[in-house]
Amino acid sequence: MLENIRRKIHEVSRSIGRPVRLMEVCGTYTVAIFRHGIRSLLPESLSLLSGPGCPVCVTSAGDIEAVIDLAKNRGVVLTTFGDMMRVPGRNQSLGEARAEGADVRVVYSPLDALGIAAENSDRDIVFFATGFETTSPLTAATVYEAEQRGTENFYLYSVHKLVPPALRALMSSGEVKVDGFILPGHVSTIIGSRPYGFLADEYKKPAVITGFKARDILEGILMLLEQIVSGEARVQIQYTSVVREEGNPKALSMIRKVFEIADAQWRGLGIIPQSGLRFGTEFSKRDAVKRFGIEPPQIEEPPACSCGDVLKGIKLPTACSLFGKRCRPETPVGACMVSTEGSCAAYYKYMPQDK
Amino acid sequence: MCLAIPSRIIKKDDLMATVDVMGARLEVSLMIMPEEVREGDFVLVHAGFAIQKVDRQSAHEVLQLLAPLLEQEEEGS
Numbered sequence: 001m002l003e004n005i006r007r008k009i010h011e012v013s014r015s016i017g018r019p020v021r022l023m024e025v026c027g028t029y030t031v032a033i034f035r036h037g038i039r040s041l042l043p044e045s046l047s048l049l050s051g052p053g054c055p056v057c058v059t060s061a062g063d064i065e066a067v068i069d070l071a072k073n074r075g076v077v078l079t080t081f082g083d084m085m086r087v088p089g090r091n092q093s094l095g096e097a098r099a100e101g102a103d104v105r106v107v108y109s110p111l112d113a114l115g116i117a118a119e120n121s122d123r124d125i126v127f128f129a130t131g132f133e134t135t136s137p138l139t140a141a142t143v144y145e146a147e148q149r150g151t152e153n154f155y156l157y158s159v160h161k162l163v164p165p166a167l168r169a170l171m172s173s174g175e176v177k178v179d180g181f182i183l184p185g186h187v188s189t190i191i192g193s194r195p196y197g198f199l200a201d202e203y204k205k206p207a208v209i210t211g212f213k214a215r216d217i218l219e220g221i222l223m224l225l226e227q228i229v230s231g232e233a234r235v236q237i238q239y240t241s242v243v244r245e246e247g248n249p250k251a252l253s254m255i256r257k258v259f260e261i262a263d264a265q266w267r268g269l270g271i272i273p274q275s276g277l278r279f280g281t282e283f284s285k286r287d288a289v290k291r292f293g294i295e296p297p298q299i300e301e302p303p304a305c306s307c308g309d310v311l312k313g314i315k316l317p318t319a320c321s322l323f324g325k326r327c328r329p330e331t332p333v334g335a336c337m338v339s340t341e342g343s344c345a346a347y348y349k350y351m352p353q354d355k
Numbered sequence: 356m357c358l359a360i361p362s363r364i365i366k367k368d369d370l371m372a373t374v375d376v377m378g379a380r381l382e383v384s385l386m387i388m389p390e391e392v393r394e395g396d397f398v399l400v401h402a403g404f405a406i407q408k409v410d411r412q413s414a415h416e417v418l419q420l421l422a423p424l425l426e427q428e429e430e431g432s
Contacts, residue, residue, distance in 0.1 A: 109403025
């Protein structure tokens with residue numbers, strides 16, 4: 001079965017007759033492509049790039065500083081997904097702040113943070129709401145639930161980000177040279193395939209939403225190559241078992257109930273218009289920004305870090321002068337090294353010859 | 356970060372369900388499930404919420420893939 005797809009990929013690549021660059025936009029794919037050894041199955045003319053698909057990585061240093069300040073100086077219990085603990089702010093991470101005595105607690109679910117709020121009614125509990133569209137409906141639902149249960153001491157600091165506007169920003173920059181996109185499966189479970197329509201309609205780029213197995217990713221690649229060879233550009237769904245064209249309407253309406261779209265700061269990429277979620281008016285009393293008067297500091301990207309170019313697919317991680325030297329998973333300098341799902345971290349882990 | 360894991364519904368109580376996720380029992384919310392689910396159905400679970408129904412066949416295939424991945428990647432949420 002795999003061999004069959006592999007052979008077809010080679011055949012179609014030959015008939016395209018020129019190099020093809022495909023960008024994947026999901027940290028889970030970045031890791032899966034290495035783990036399955038997918039690059040070794042592909043022809044040399046085909047390269048796979050990792051786009052801004054890791055929400056941990058793109059959380060800005062200023063936002064990390066803001067939540068560290070909440071936990072250290074405002075008497076807040078700061079709750080967060082475990083992935084965020086090692087992400088560097090200006091001088092330290094949430095993990096380091098906790099070691100110095102800040103009340104930072106790792107939760108599996110935002111509902112667990114709400115539970116902590118119910119048990120500690122004398123404290124203010126803030127959940128650090130990170131993640132793409134897979135995660136934002138969950139935090140929205142938790143805010144809604146807090147209202148239902150009357151848990152007054154529960155707040156969110158939302159740095160949720162949106163995938164399609166980031167892709168639009170990449171394309172409109174004119175710097176990104178890709179022939180097609182492998183779109184994120186679980187983000188698309190929520191938003192469906194329609195929000196990516198502009199990739200095909202305006203930029204004439206083929207796009208496929210795939211699953212996470214080796215066969216899914218290879219099938220997705222083949223679907224992209226077949227579009228390219230026939231001169232088509234459409235958004236297709238390979239991951240049909242959980243992705244529908246319309247997405248998950250209930251999750252989308254929960255997002256709309258609680259949040260509104262706003263500009264957002266992405267680590268490595270800067271401010272991208274209309275690419276984040278902040279509180280709308282109905283639930284704004286749950287907004288940590290308002291409650292604590294948060295103004296995240298502007299922190300410049302570290303000099304010499306190539307993360308922005310890596311996220312745009314302009315540079316490979318190995319081409320960065322810091323890679324594997326000053327910038328390593330234990331001491332990350334830039335966005336792409338901070339999470340195991342970042343492209344630099346994945347390269348570092350799976351390409352020992354480059355260390 | 357956006358990883359969602361196929362899990363089987365063992366018990367359902369209004370908008371909460373107990374699921375079996377790779378051998379562990381977990382309470383998950385059904386608040387944002389777009390369709391009705393029953394005991395025995397498989398759902399994708401992300402950070403304490405069921406986000407979509409998934410058929411038995413693909414649930415099993417994905418679980419086979421994830422088992423080694425989750426042992427190694429402690430950070431996936």
